[in-house]
Amino acid sequence: xxxxxxxxxPVRAVKAGRVKFGGGAPLALIxxxxxLENRAMAFDLAxxxxxxARKENIPLVFKASYDKANRTSGQAFRGPGLKVGLAILAxxxxxxxxxxxxxxxxxxxxxxxAEVADILQLPAFLCRQTDLVVALGESGRVVNIKKGQxxxxxxxxxxxxxxxxxxxxxxxxxxxxxxxxxxxxVADMRSLLIMRQFGYPVVFDATHSVQLxxxxxxxxxxxGQWAPYLSRAAVATGCDALFWETHRxxxxxxxDRDNALPLAxxxxxxxxxxxxxxxx
Numbered sequence: 001x002x003x004x005x006x007x008x009x010p011v012r013a014v015k016a017g018r019v020k021f022g023g024g025a026p027l028a029l030i031x032x033x034x035x036l037e038n039r040a041m042a043f044d045l046a047x048x049x050x051x052x053a054r055k056e057n058i059p060l061v062f063k064a065s066y067d068k069a070n071r072t073s074g075q076a077f078r079g080p081g082l083k084v085g086l087a088i089l090a091x092x093x094x095x096x097x098x099x100x101x102x103x104x105x106x107x108x109x110x111x112x113x114a115e116v117a118d119i120l121q122l123p124a125f126l127c128r129q130t131d132l133v134v135a136l137g138e139s140g141r142v143v144n145i146k147k148g149q150x151x152x153x154x155x156x157x158x159x160x161x162x163x164x165x166x167x168x169x170x171x172x173x174x175x176x177x178x179x180x181x182x183x184x185x186v187a188d189m190r191s192l193l194i195m196r197q198f199g200y201p202v203v204f205d206a207t208h209s210v211q212l213x214x215x216x217x218x219x220x221x222x223x224g225q226w227a228p229y230l231s232r233a234a235v236a237t238g239c240d241a242l243f244w245e246t247h248r249x250x251x252x253x254x255x256d257r258d259n260a261l262p263l264a265x266x267x268x269x270x271x272x273x274x275x276x277x278x279x280x
Contacts, residue, residue, distance in 0.1 A: 011240065012169070013201075014171065014172060017098070017118045018099065025059070025240070027240070030060075030243045031061075032049065032064045033064050034254075035064065036080055043095075045263070049263075056270055056274075061118070061119060064088075065085070066102060067079045067080075067085065086116045100117045101117060102120065104120050107132055120141045122144065122159070124149055127147065137167075138166045143163050145163070153190070153191035156198070172240075173200050174204070185208075185210070196239075203240065203243050204243065206227040206234065206244055209230055210259045212258070221258045232273060235280060245261065246263050246266060247260045
């Protein structure tokens with residue numbers, strides 16, 4: 001048997017608001033819509049997620065995008081934009097006290113996003129953009145590094161080093177599938193264990209892992225029926241948090257409708273995953 005090139009390291013605890021990742025903490029959940037569609041939709045979904053979190057004792061981070069800059073088509077819905085979107089997220093945070101995660105696509109957006117969000121997310125397609133990586137690190141916020149679909153799990157260390165060089169070690173590492181031929185992704189559970197050995201909490205993004213990039217003529221498709229199975233597999237393998245995009249009616253979602261989990265499914269699925277986490 002070959003020697004393990006990734007020596008084990010203790011997983012440091014990372015806190016975002018009241019939610020703790022790693023360091024022996026229970027399984028956490030990052031959940032919300034792919035994109036903010038309007039204020040009413042966002043407030044309704046946030047209230048329902050917070051109510052579920054209280055009922056099930058879920059360490060919850062609310063996730064939503066103010067602008068989906070990475071679109072297949074120039075005609076695709078992108079969201080309300082930076083100013084309006086951050087105002088909505090700030091109001092949700094004030095009302096419910098829930099930590100906020102938002103993805104950032106440009107260096108100019110980092111500072112205003114950091115004034116609202118507890119976690120700033122480095123998009124998978126941009127994980128090698130050094131200026132953006134450094135700006136996120138310098139924000140002082142927790143940085144969620146989404147491993148690019150084109151990146152080997154051991155190569156995430158280069159991205160980690162860029163953030164750590166800013167003095168920021170509040171880092172999460174997210175697996176969201178790897179390119180498998182054209183218009184397809186595959187989830188490699190080994191990636192969770194490899195990335196975790198760098199010493200930072202690891203998140204499994206179940207709903208993006210079942211995307212079919214460019215799989216519909218006008219945009220990205222997906223096969224959300226597999227997300228619950230992959231979620232359970234990831235928890236059993238070993239991860240510190242799950243990432244679920246959700247919607248009250250995924251068929252009507254303006255982004256990622258094919259892979260978002262129906263809100264009604266989250267409670268039963270979470271209970272299964274929590275039991276697996278306790279066993280693992």
